[in-house]
Amino acid sequence: MNIVVEGKAFIKNKIQQVCIGIENGRISKIAKILPKGEENYRFKKEIILPAGIDIHVHFREPGFTYKEDFSTGTISAAFGGISCIFDMPNTKPPTVTKKTTLDKIELAKKKAYIDFGLYTGITDENFEKIEDIAKYCNAFKIYLGSSTNTLLLDEKNLKEFFTIIEESSDKPIMIHAEDEKCLNEHKKIERNLTDHLRARPDLCEVKAIQNILKYRNKKNKIHICHVSSADSIELLKNKKDKTSIGVTPHHVIFSKNIKKKTLPDSFYKVNPPLRTEFDVETLREHLTDGFIDILESDHSPHTYEEKNVDFDEAPSGLPGVETMYPIFLFWSRKNLLPLHRIVSLLCKKPAEILNIKKGEIAEGKDADLIIVDMKNIQKIKTETLHYKCEWTPYEGMRAIFPRYTFVRGKPVIEDYTLVGKKGYGKQVKNNKDEQEL
Template sequence: METVVEGRAFYQGDLIECCIGIEGGKIVSIKKVLKGEKHYNYSSKLILPAAIDAHVHFRDPGLTHKEDFQTGTIAAAFGGVSCVFDMPNTLPPAISSETIKEKLDSVTKKAWIDFGLFGGCVSSFKPESIANMVIGYKLFMSSTTGVLLVPDDQSLTKIMTSVSKTGKVIGVHAEDERMIRKLPEKNLLDHDRNRPIEAEISAIEKLVSNFSENRVHICHISSTRSLKSIRGTKFTTEVTPHHLLLDNTCELGAFGKVNPPLRNRNERELLFEAFIRGKFDIIASDHAPHTIEEKEDDFDIAPCGMPGVETTVPLMLNLVRRDLIDLKTFTKCACERPAEIFGLLKGKIEVGFDGDLIVVDHKKIERIKAENLHSKCGWTAFENYEAIFPRALFVRGMLVMEDRSIVGERIGRNVVVKGEKS
């Protein structure tokens, strides 16, 4: 056996003492006793599947003063994430075979963990031309960071119809542009009023009415009222830690400015209750970093978005410790469902799956500090929040992070190879 990882593994819904044998990057055996060329004994710690963050903006290429693929994947590794899906609103945007190839050529050599790229949807593009290069497609129904707004219903119908023919998932930023107000903003309450929940619901209802059979993934849902609109469809759903844990009364100023906005406390509590009851398919960070200087600008001018790829799993693990969610809910939303939705053999400790694992000391509780994080932006909305950071990360059986240090070599690869997901 090439590699054996020993500890208390979360296997088929239970914690069991076992050895996980990995060869060629895949889990090949799960037994009480195994011998390996490399044997990692974590007998006093938990072994969980590593997370898949299906929604990150690593700003590479073109906006690398905020983040790049090296700093982003390193931050992900420290956060217990073995695979990320990067969004297309970069400079230039990833919308054609040429721009996606250029992006792949640039970012692959920087990646410490596995990744997939979303292709951006614009009125003039042909999705089949990039289908063998992307993990899925991203459609923006409202203006936000970047220039990928789909401006009208005719373009929306054309895009949705053509993407459906590829068989791939289309992730949607669902806010109705027509309902977004452009009034001056001084705080998070103003931002919420300008981009109300009704704009999110309206966009989702339009998708449900016209494309209920499509493989649609609704990103960063901010209200349980939006969830109700999706019932009975094939749509999959995503929620972020900031919409679960923060509301529009928090004292973050423009550092809490995101799209869709943080909602009021009651909406947040209802969203959290839906999450712990298993009503969401996945949790994703929507890691969207900007520099401190950019966020310190006037509220109206400051860009929308916050970092999160390094803190999502630690925050969730602390919720597990506090018995607010169970391990099954955590692993389903952070690991299993992202892999299932996008067709990857990751996210489970099972024979035949990638050997993507995290090691967790559930007794080691830390406070999140921006100075200890690894994103280039240098700040976090979760300063001083309790968290449990993974002690080690394996990607395809290879140790990438241990004891809060990066080890080994850059091994990240594109999970979409020649049109086949690996």
């Protein structure tokens, strides 16, 4: 074995004392006892978990690197126990062609500390040309409603897109589900979080999901990003065949009436908006019961100066890639969400949806692991985080950060310190693409 990691590991939904043998970046053997490797790690008091996969980040490169870039974003992710991220296409220029997709891949290869995947955006201008792009991206992203730097696909083209992609690609489709016509009908001057909710009511999310379910094909997996309302959850019940649901930490932690606000309302402005306490309670219930598939950070950093303005002028979005897994590990410690659900939401299901060999401690999977001391509870502080924007909506919340983050068997974080190298991260391939190589 190249590497052997020994300790109490979360395997098949239970903690087991094992040795994990790693060769060429993948788990080659799991057993009670293994011969020593070239490198050996033994953990006595910590637990070994799969590293997280964040399928929804905006690392702002190219075009907005004063907010974030692939270097700072992937460092931040690694400190939060994330070994693989998937970056959204609303950059400058947007990732909507073969050239811009390949250019972004090259950027990420040079700067990423962890593994990555990319989405190509689908718009009214390119939806008929997706066959040329499909083999380079990991999945496609559709915006049905305007958001920050949005690339829109009009509802009238949605049905045709689903027909075209059924014939040309089996890649998953990730969708921002807010209906543009509905948003325009409710547009208003916004002064606070309540106004923002009225301007983007749950009706707009429901209408978009209705259109997705109406027009979707039977071939491609559909992932509805950042579902935020109880009505959307109700609509999706019994209609989930090949459709997965993602929610964000902010939609299950905050309502529009934030009880312990550490920042002005403009910092919590996000699309879809923070909703009612009932919506939050519904999302939490379905995190626990398994109906919701994925937790995704929707890490959307803006600078403190950009957010610290009048509410109507502030951009939507907030950071979260570094704090997501640690917050929910603390939830596990407090029995707010079972550990097996957290691992499913952050590791196993994301890997399944995007068809990659990660997300589980199992033979044949990438050796992406985190080492966690569940007794080492810390308070989240802006000054100890590693992304560029220098603020967090989760200030003062308790969390459990990993001591180690391994990516393909190599530590990127060791003893809470960055040891990984820029450029180590590589683009993940889905299982079918790997077989064709």
